[in-house]
Every structure is written in C-alpha cells, then in structure tokens.
Amino acid sequence: MALRSGMIVEPILLDVPDEAGRLDFATVFGAPPAPATPAPIELEIGSGKGTFLLAISQAKPETRFIGFEWAKEYAHYAADRLRRHNRFNCRIVAGEASWWLRCHVPDNSIQALHIYFPDPWPKTRHHKRRLIQLPFLKEVHRILVPGGKLRLVTDHAEYFAHMEATLAAQSDLQVVAFDSPVPEQPGGVGTGMIVGTNFEKKYIAEGRTFHATAAVKPIA
Ligand SMILES: C[S@@+](CC[C@H](N)C(=O)[O-])C[C@H]1O[C@@H](n2cnc3c(N)ncnc32)[C@H](O)[C@@H]1O
Secondary structure, three states: OOOOOOOOOOOOEOOOOHHHOOOOHHHHHOOOOOOOOOOOEEEEEOOOOOHHHHHHHHHOOOOEEEEEOOOHHHHHHHHHHHHHOOOOOEEEEOOOHHHHHHHHOOOOOEEEEEEEOOOOOOOHHHHHHOOOOHHHHHHHHHHEEEEEEEEEEEOOHHHHHHHHHHHHOOOOOEEEOOOOOOOOOOOOOOOOOOOOOHHHHHHHHOOOOOEEEEEEOOOO
C-alpha cells in the first residue's frame, strides 16, 4: 500500500533526546486533570502503520499509549494517521524500542506491553536479533507495574517455541493465559481476531494459525 504524501506527524511523533534519561510521562502527554491519578501507560513494539493503536486508543481513551516503529516511513504514517483520528492519547517513537525502554522508561511505570507479530528472524544465524531474549524480559519486568502484563502473538511456530522457552527460563514474570487486549467492538478488533493488526488480517486471509501467550509481573 502506498504511503500518504504531505503527512503531519506533530504532535504524535515523540522525539526524546538521549540525555533526557528516564521520563515523567506527565511531561510527554500532560498531566491528567486533578483529582485523577496518573493515567495508565501502555506500550506497543512494532506498531507498523498504527492499526492496533488506532483501535485500542479509542477503546481505552483514559490510557496513554506509546508505539515503537523503527521503519521511519511507517512510524510517520502511523503518527499522521493517529493525528487525523484525534488519538492524542498516543505517541509514536521512530526508533529501536529496547534501547528506548532502557534509556527512557522508569521502573514500575507500564501497565501493558503489546508485541504482535514481531519479526521472527527465522535463520539460525539471525536468532540473536530476535526481540524476545532473557535480557529483554528482565527489562520488561523492570518497567511493568506490579500486575502489569506482556502480551505476545506470532504466526511463527518456531519463534513461539523460543518465546515459551525464554519465558520458562526466567522467574520474574509469571506466564498466564492470553486474553485479547481490545474489548469487543462491533466491526472492530473483537470480531474474530485476536489483536486486529495489519499482519494478523493478512495472515488470516492466508489461513495461517496464530500462537499467543502472556506474562504478568507478580504483585509482591
Ligand atoms: C512483522 S511487522 C508487524 C507489525 C504489526 N505489529 C502488525 O502486526 O501488523 C514487525 C514490525 O516491527 C518493527 N520492529 C521490529 N523490531 C523493532 C524494534 N526493536 N523496535 C522498533 N520497531 C521494531 C518492524 O519495523 C516492523 O514494522
């Protein structure tokens, strides 16, 4: 699909200088009006054209979302698309997510992390490029609030086996049954799909099967 020309990415595209360190999300989105408690923050890694964020940010208007997409043209498309739909509870980072999490995300600050159809890197010599690795799960544990949830969906059986083995090899996060993140919406994400991303739609059309799992940070 061709990308739009004349895209306007402000104010959705989030450009944080490296030296900013760990962020106060109220400075990113603005503080919620008193007496509200700080708004929940959810992250998506690999947002593509922003289809999941478009749906979930409408379903959960009180929650604030940051999507990471390192392909700049898709990140800009997603930012422009979310702006056109008035999803000002969203931000898009055009960059590498795990580095950004380490640099900028405070401990115990994230309600949910969504990772849908991550690149499977099927060749053995490329497995080290996979996002789901033990050090990454340590970082996920650091940033999630107690009770916060990681959700993973893939069509790739071998990568899914790797995800399950990696989750089993650590004891910080507790594996739980996967539940769809978006409430049922007529004509929307809840209609027979798990998460409603572009890759999910494409793979449904191809008749592929999906694998999904989730893990929570235990409440101490
Ligand atoms: C297979 S696509 C899936 C896109 C979307 N989640 C979907 O289901 O339609 C994976 C996307 O994740 C992005 N990506 C992969 N690793 C990333 C990383 N470490 N940081 C940011 N984006 C990443 C890729 O550029 C690509 O757009």
